[in-house]
Amino acid sequence: MSDLLHHLNAPQLQAVTLPPVHALILAGAGSGKTRVLTTRIAWLLATNQVGPAALLAVTFTNKAAREMTARLTAQVPINVRGMWIGTFHGLCNRMLRAHYREAGLPQTFQILDSGDQLAMVKRLQKNLGMDDEKYPPRELCHFINAHKEQGVRAAQAEVYDHYTQQRVDFYAEYEAQCNREGVCDFAELLLRSYELLQRNEPLRTHYQQRFKHILVDEFQDTNRLQYAWLQLLAGGGAKIFAVGDDDQSIYRFRGAEVGNMRDFEAQWCGDNIIRLEQNYRSHGNILAAANAIIQHNSDRLGKNLWTETGAGEPIRVFEGYSDLDEARFIVEEIRSLVRDGVPASQCAVLYRSNAQSRVIEHELFTQAVPYKVYGGLRFFERQEIKHALAYLRLLGNPDDDTAFLRVVNFPTRGIGARSLENLQAAAHQMNCSLYNAAASLSGKAAQTVGAFVGLIERLRNETAALPLPEIIEHVSEVSGLLEHYRREKEGQERLDNLNELVSAAATFIDAEGVIGEHGALADFLAHASLEAGEHQAGEGQEAVQLMSVHAAKGLEFDVVFLSGLEQGLFPHENAVNEGTAGLEEERRLMYVAVTRARQRLYLSSAQSRMLHGQTRYCVPSPFFSEIPGELLLRLNHTRTPYPASNRQADTAGGWDGSASTVAGWRIGQSVEHAKFGAGVIVACEGRGADARVQVNFGGGAGMKWLALEYAKLTPL
DNA sequence: TGGGAGTGCTTTTTT
DNA sequence: AGCACTCCCA
Numbered sequence: 001m002s003d004l005l006h007h008l009n010a011p012q013l014q015a016v017t018l019p020p021v022h023a024l025i026l027a028g029a030g031s032g033k034t035r036v037l038t039t040r041i042a043w044l045l046a047t048n049q050v051g052p053a054a055l056l057a058v059t060f061t062n063k064a065a066r067e068m069t070a071r072l073t074a075q076v077p078i079n080v081r082g083m084w085i086g087t088f089h090g091l092c093n094r095m096l097r098a099h100y101r102e103a104g105l106p107q108t109f110q111i112l113d114s115g116d117q118l119a120m121v122k123r124l125q126k127n128l129g130m131d132d133e134k135y136p137p138r139e140l141c142h143f144i145n146a147h148k149e150q151g152v153r154a155a156q157a158e159v160y161d162h163y164t165q166q167r168v169d170f171y172a173e174y175e176a177q178c179n180r181e182g183v184c185d186f187a188e189l190l191l192r193s194y195e196l197l198q199r200n201e202p203l204r205t206h207y208q209q210r211f212k213h214i215l216v217d218e219f220q221d222t223n224r225l226q227y228a229w230l231q232l233l234a235g236g237g238a239k240i241f242a243v244g245d246d247d248q249s250i251y252r253f254r255g256a257e258v259g260n261m262r263d264f265e266a267q268w269c270g271d272n273i274i275r276l277e278q279n280y281r282s283h284g285n286i287l288a289a290a291n292a293i294i295q296h297n298s299d300r301l302g303k304n305l306w307t308e309t310g311a312g313e314p315i316r317v318f319e320g321y322s323d324l325d326e327a328r329f330i331v332e333e334i335r336s337l338v339r340d341g342v343p344a345s346q347c348a349v350l351y352r353s354n355a356q357s358r359v360i361e362h363e364l365f366t367q368a369v370p371y372k373v374y375g376g377l378r379f380f381e382r383q384e385i386k387h388a389l390a391y392l393r394l395l396g397n398p399d400d401d402t403a404f405l406r407v408v409n410f411p412t413r414g415i416g417a418r419s420l421e422n423l424q425a426a427a428h429q430m431n432c433s434l435y436n437a438a439a440s441l442s443g444k445a446a447q448t449v450g451a452f453v454g455l456i457e458r459l460r461n462e463t464a465a466l467p468l469p470e471i472i473e474h475v476s477e478v479s480g481l482l483e484h485y486r487r488e489k490e491g492q493e494r495l496d497n498l499n500e501l502v503s504a505a506a507t508f509i510d511a512e513g514v515i516g517e518h519g520a521l522a523d524f525l526a527h528a529s530l531e532a533g534e535h536q537a538g539e540g541q542e543a544v545q546l547m548s549v550h551a552a553k554g555l556e557f558d559v560v561f562l563s564g565l566e567q568g569l570f571p572h573e574n575a576v577n578e579g580t581a582g583l584e585e586e587r588r589l590m591y592v593a594v595t596r597a598r599q600r601l602y603l604s605s606a607q608s609r610m611l612h613g614q615t616r617y618c619v620p621s622p623f624f625s626e627i628p629g630e631l632l633l634r635l636n637h638t639r640t641p642y643p644a645s646n647r648q649a650d651t652a653g654g655w656d657g658s659a660s661t662v663a664g665w666r667i668g669q670s671v672e673h674a675k676f677g678a679g680v681i682v683a684c685e686g687r688g689a690d691a692r693v694q695v696n697f698g699g700g701a702g703m704k705w706l707a708l709e710y711a712k713l714t715p716l
Numbered sequence: 717t718g719g720g721a722g723t724g725c726t727t728t729t730t731t
Numbered sequence: 732a733g734c735a736c737t738c739c740c741a
Contacts, residue, residue, distance in 0.1 A: 061730065089731045113731080186731045221730095254729060353727050358733090375729090412717070530731060550728045572727055589728080612726060613732040723737080 004042055004075060008035075015274045016040045018241070020049070020213070022234075023272040024265055025243040028305045029290070029595035030281030030556065037217055037243050038068055042075040044213060054212040056084040056233070058091060060221055062531045064554070065090065068217070084211070088226050089186055089530055092193035096184070097526070099203060103196045106182040108396040108522045111529035115381065116402050117141055117185045123405065124177055127428060130170065143167050144174055148187035149223045149255045151194065181399045181433060187225075194229045208236025219244030219264070223255040227263070240268065246301045247294050250550060250589050252581070261301060279305045279595075281556050283312025286601050289627045290594045296626050297584045305595075314633035316602045319620065323356075323564075323609040327363040329635075330561050330604065334369060334544055337559060344370060346558035348545040350593050352570035356563065357546050359610070364544060374547035379533030384485060384494040385501055389528055391475045395460045396521050399433035408434075408452050411484040415452065419445035455479065468520045469506045504533075549593045560597035565605040566618035567696065576702075590623050603632075607680075608668060617668050617682040619696050663691045663708050670716040676701035678716060 005013055012032055015025050016039045027033035041057060044050050059065045065086050073080055084091055093111065096103050112120060121137045121144075147157055154172035159165045178184065184192065197204045214234055216222070219242040222230070234240050242264055249258040265273060279287055287305045294300070320326030334347050349360055354375055364371045379385060387410060393403035409415040422445055427437035438446075438453045459478055463471040476482050476498050485491035485498070508524050545557065549570075564570055571586035594601060605620045661667070662684035669681045679697035691708045706713065 087731065093731095111731090114729095189731080251729075253727080355726075355733090414717095416717085532731080548728065569727095574727060585728095610732075717741100719740095721737100721739085723735100725735090726733095 004039060004046060008032075008039065009278055011274050011276050011278075012036050012039075015276070016043050018272065018274075020239045021272050022240045022264075022269040023242070023274065024219075024261065024269045025241070025274050025276060026301055026303055027243050027245055027276040028279060028303050029245065029248060029592070030279040031276035031305070032280060033243055033245075033276065034064075034067065034071070034217070036276065037215060037241075038071040038075065040241060041068075041072055041213075041215060045076050045078060050212050052078055052080070052083045054210060055215070056091070056211045056213070056238075057215040057217070058086065058088055058230075059217040060087060062087055062090070064217055087530070088229070089189050092189040092229075093526055093530060095193050095196070095207075096189065097522075099196060099200075102200055102203060103192055104179075105184070105192070106397060106399075108182075110183045110393050110397055110400050110403070110522075111189065111526055112178075112183050112185045112402065113381075113529050113532065114141070114186070115386070116183075116529075119405070120177065120183075120402050121174065123401070123424075124173060125170070127424060128170070128173060130166075135166065135170070140167060140170060140174075144171050145185070145187045146255065147171060148185075148191045149225050151191060151225050151228060153191075177401075180431070181401050182397055183400060183402070190225050190229060194225060194232065197229075197232050204232070205236065207233060208238065211238045213241060214238050215241045215243070217243055220246050220249040220258050220261055221251050221256045222260050224257055224260070227257070227260045240264070242269070245303070247297070247303065247588055248553065248592050250553065250585060250592060252585050265301070275303055277303055277305055279307045281598055282307065282595060283309050283599055285311050285314055285631050286594060286597050289315055289601070289631050290591055292628055292631075293587060293594065293623060293626045294591045297587055298580075313600050315627070315631050316600070316635055317624070317632050318602065318604040318635045320604060320606040321608070323359045323606045324363075326563060326604050326606040327359045330360060330563060330602070331363045331367050331369060333561070333602065334364075334559075335367060338369075342558060344542050344544050347561070348547065348552065348555070348557040348559070348596065349561045349563060350547060350549050350552050350596065351563050352549060352572060352589075353564075354548055355611075356569075360546060360563065364546075370543040371546055372543045374545070374551045379497070379500070379504075380528045381532050382494075382497055384481070384497055385528075387481055388472065388476055388498060388501055389525060391456075391459070391479050391481070392472065392521060393525055394435070394456050395463065395471075395475070396525065398435040398456065401427075401434050404434045407479070408449070411480040413448055413452060415445070415448045419449060423449060468509055468524055469502045471521065472502050472505050549589050552596050553592050556596055556598055558598045559600045559602070560593070561602045561604065562593050563604050564609070565603050565621040565623060566609065567621055568616075568618065569609070569611075570621055571623070587623070587626075617680050617696065619680050662693060665693050665708070665713070671695060671713045672716050673697070673706070674712050676704060679704075 005016065008016060012035070015023070015036050025036060027036065041055060044055065045052060057068060059068060069080050069085050086094070096105060100107050100109065118137055118141055121140050122132070125132050125135070125137060125140070154168055154175055157168040157171060159168050178188065197207065211233060214230060216230060230240060244261060246258050246261050249256060252258070284307055287307055291304055318326070318329050320329055330349060334344070337347060338344050351357060357373055361371065361373065380389070387407055390403035390406040393400050405420070408420070422441060423434055423437055426440050427434050430437055430440065435453060438449045441449055459475055463474055466474060482495065482498065485494045488494070505524055508527060509520055512523065570590070571583055575582035575586045603624070606618060608615050608617050665681055665684065667681050667684060670678065671681060672678050673695065676697040679695040681693045682696045683694035689709055692705050693708060694703060694705050696703050
């Protein structure tokens, strides 16, 4: 037990050993947040205050949940299998599986991932004859999800004009269709679990009495519904131990409400606020920069990171002539760092948007530096995997129209669009699933679709007694999936992945044991939806790590390159257009990025950048000026420009009629305007009296078109 | 049915 | 520029 608490600092110790009270732990970057959370759990168990069943610990990602479980197992000799440790979605899924009847769900209900949801929306839209240009499917998905995340059902949704009326009506249709098919989207898992607890008094009392301690990770990322769910569960006296950092709230765009922290502070936790401000990760200069940046935000709960480590190196700043030049600089630095013994995997290149990775990847590739890119397609999102899973879903739940349509004609079985239209019409009329409507078809479609239904029936019978991995093998073979990919020219990788799916199922069985009386299939499918699997990147390998700033949250590296620090890119212009709230979130993102670095931080920008197929001329990010100058070491202009011949140089008179010079002004030139201040010319147009230039004045005035005849510009 | 051409979009992302 | 998606034709 003393071992448990031995290495904690004073505030950490205080947090870990709090009596049973609601508490908010404000944990700065690198302050030992996860450690405090798991040690708190371990301490509660080790001191016999509660048993494992009385604890609920919730995270946002499966990775975080796994890490917590692993650390806990190392700290206390306890079987964590029965404990409620998991993601919000995972725990809600667990609750709904356990009480599917009370929740009004079929026992084998399937989970729609975002892609499935989008497909469902498109299909429904078509069936309802809804204009998909006026009502873009993605926007409808967002509309539905946003409502669910606010706890609002279609019946309660506010309608203020025809446009919302249409969307609310659609939301109602969507709900009805999900219920017919017996499927839940992600937000539905949460909302339905919440409603179940709210409406079902015995169940609510059961869980309220069972859980004595509720521990929440990354509390700043909770949305309204998640917060309400926690409050409901804690309604019977359980104590909420919430760990979070309002300065690292970077998911506002997907519904996270930092306001939950304030509310929790005001309504729940009273004076039980503990700040973890000692940082064990970064050198002093890096922390000083981070603190200086975040101080420009308003309405913070307030926190100041400090470290016992020395100031360390200055922050290196580089301004490239172009994105290519910037990339070349980064890769040269990395090569020299690696020569000096820094592991490549301890070098990370971060960027605001994924599109920026291309140039850097290209340069790394050219210089033969191994690298890994995070982000992109994940295992369970691959086409061949989704196909195989669709067959499996149909075995468990034939009413799953999304799965039905995905594979009814894959591999091709001569079932064309006409047949499917007829089938959908029939299903609509009979108010039943496509699968069940198949029998009512006539003509050729009756044969082809009938054969497909026969195939599914046959597969279901043949696999009834098989273990899960063998079910998957059998279904992949008999459905023709394997044969299809064997014939395909580039099919080997897909075959490998299907093999991998079989292994994944075997691993799953071993790890989880067979849960649920209906066998492992439904559990495995839920697992596949809830945990889409690893991104391509493999951790720990000797490769430079490339990722977006968002993806870097929670990670740390010896050396961090933060690239593309330009007005409009970081902070992103879309965010800036959202006003102060948008800009402040960008600033938090900047804060997250900076605090990823342990020893050395590079901040780089480019004067011109290829974006959406066009060269853009850029002004350095306003975030530069928020860092005290004495922390910075400017490396600019110590090198010669990257040879222009390596990319076509700007020549006067663009092919599309635009110009790169006009009346003596040229793109890229720095200018000063009496009213707007300093800026850079980013575009030229017209001639004579019509001559205009577009100038980027950065944070102050933004982009402006100026008529040269009137505007008073002076070269800088 | 499948591929080739044409069109439009483009911040961040977990479950 | 690059990618996803749609549409149309052989």
